[in-house]
Amino acid sequence: HSTVIKCKAAVAWEVGKPLSIEEVEVAPPKAHEVRVKIVATGICRTDDHVLKGSFPNIDYPVIPGHEGAGIVESIGEGVTCVKPGEKVIPLCLPQCGECSSCLNPDTNCCLKTHLYESQNLMPDKTSRFTCKGKAIHHFLWISTFSEYTVMPDSAIARIDDDAPLDKVCLFGCGFSTGYGAAINTAKVKPGSTCAIFGLGGVGLSVVIGCKSAGASRIIGIDINKDKFTKARELGATECINPQDFKKPIQEVLVEMTGHGVDYSFEVIGHTDTMVAALASCHMNSGTCVMVGAPPSGSQLSFDPMLLFTGRTWKGSIIGGWKTKDSIPKLVSGYMEKKFNPDVLITHTLPFDKINEGFELLQSGKSIRTVLLF
Ligand SMILES: NC(=O)c1ccc[n+]([C@@H]2O[C@H](COP(=O)([O-])OP(=O)(O)OC[C@H]3O[C@@H](n4cnc5c(N)ncnc54)[C@H](O)[C@@H]3O)[C@@H](O)[C@H]2O)c1
Numbered sequence: 001h002s003t004v005i006k007c008k009a010a011v012a013w014e015v016g017k018p019l020s021i022e023e024v025e026v027a028p029p030k031a032h033e034v035r036v037k038i039v040a041t042g043i044c045r046t047d048d049h050v051l052k053g054s055f056p057n058i059d060y061p062v063i064p065g066h067e068g069a070g071i072v073e074s075i076g077e078g079v080t081c082v083k084p085g086e087k088v089i090p091l092c093l094p095q096c097g098e099c100s101s102c103l104n105p106d107t108n109c110c111l112k113t114h115l116y117e118s119q120n121l122m123p124d125k126t127s128r129f130t131c132k133g134k135a136i137h138h139f140l141w142i143s144t145f146s147e148y149t150v151m152p153d154s155a156i157a158r159i160d161d162d163a164p165l166d167k168v169c170l171f172g173c174g175f176s177t178g179y180g181a182a183i184n185t186a187k188v189k190p191g192s193t194c195a196i197f198g199l200g201g202v203g204l205s206v207v208i209g210c211k212s213a214g215a216s217r218i219i220g221i222d223i224n225k226d227k228f229t230k231a232r233e234l235g236a237t238e239c240i241n242p243q244d245f246k247k248p249i250q251e252v253l254v255e256m257t258g259h260g261v262d263y264s265f266e267v268i269g270h271t272d273t274m275v276a277a278l279a280s281c282h283m284n285s286g287t288c289v290m291v292g293a294p295p296s297g298s299q300l301s302f303d304p305m306l307l308f309t310g311r312t313w314k315g316s317i318i319g320g321w322k323t324k325d326s327i328p329k330l331v332s333g334y335m336e337k338k339f340n341p342d343v344l345i346t347h348t349l350p351f352d353k354i355n356e357g358f359e360l361l362q363s364g365k366s367i368r369t370v371l372l373f
């Protein structure tokens with residue numbers, strides 16, 4: 001299989017332009033790399049950040065996409081974790097299994113990741129994609145908006161042979177991120193009160209996590225009230241729109257709950273809602289989890305009293321999961337009907353309609369669009 005494959009991919013040539021469907025050449029996997037045929041990929045807000053130029057350290061042209069599922073096409077030298085023909089989910093956060101983070105049971109941020117080096121190229125600083133004679137950058141080492149894509153073997157997990165790829169692609173990012181933020185990062189306790197800022201695909205997955213952890217009050221917050229029906233269906237007990245109140249939303253939440261919520265989650269990616277979410281939790285025992293991606297180059301300013309009185313402020317990447325170990329288990333949990341993120345998929349489109357999928361996200365009409373090759 002040591003041949004170049006020609007296939008379809010969606011390329012972001014520059015910031016602010018829609019994606020363009022191109023024929024690209026995908027080089028064979030090098031040692032410790034895997035080439036995968038992507039069958040389905042979701043569209044996450046983080047991909048939209050790439051198109052808008054608000055994701056840090058991105059070089060263009062780039063092939064975005066990081067919520068995919070597919071089948072191994074070929075493997076490079078030394079790959080032992082997967083074989084051609086096996087169903088897999090590419091991991092937007094790798095797990096090398098050897099670094100001090102991977103060896104520490106309390107962290108999931110592998111040190112051999114794109115987060116610490118160039119986002120945009122493979123670990124050896126080269127690209128496997130070319131288009132019209134130009135090298136095209138990778139995204140998060142996995143670029144799922146390409147029918148074939150290459151990733152390091154630390155960034156791939158084998159999943160159940162009977163897993164439906166058009167559904168479980170959501171485990172590559174959105175569902176795992178939101179569900180894990182509640183279960184692993186916040187460690188929501190039974191009987192507690194939670195507030196979720198932003199009810200998109202990730203925020204609704206936080207709602208699912210809070211509900212399954214036994215929270216008794218789950219307050220959804222969004223400026224788009226069309227998101228409330230699904231939030232209630234998944235376990236939100238109340239839904240509020242900040243635009244319906246004269247007071248800042250943190251004051252509304254403190255009034256609703258007496259002393260603030262036990263756990264708050266920011267799942268939008270705005271600095272003002274990050275501070276509002278912090279101020280919404282209990283001054284001493286409250287925990288606030290930052291899930292929304294901070295805009296590149298942004299700075300936060302907040303009253304330090306918010307932390308001085310004892311609140312905990314945490315960030316969470318991919319739900320705190322050690323990805324290679326956990327994502328296959330999450331998929332098995334789905335096969336056993338422990339949770340059902342299918343309800344987050346509002347649209348399924350052929351891959352060629354990818355820009356339509358982004359318009360649905362931007363206009364607030366979709367939760368998750370899944371694209372099929
Ligand atoms: N931490 C991680 O590992 C990780 C993983 C995936 C996504 N993300 C980030 O999480 C965020 C959410 O992703 P998503 O795919 O669910 O996005 P989304 O666009 O589907 O959802 C965001 C929601 O926030 C709402 N919103 C916007 N402004 C608001 C405001 N001022 N007040 C209240 N609600 C508001 C929108 O109406 C929308 O429903 C993004 O920033 C994304 O980049 C982080």
Ligand SMILES: [Zn+2]
Pocket residue numbers: 044045046047066067173174
């Ligand atoms: Zn994502």
Ligand SMILES: [Zn+2]
Pocket residue numbers: 094095096097098099100101102109110111112
């Ligand atoms: Zn590691």
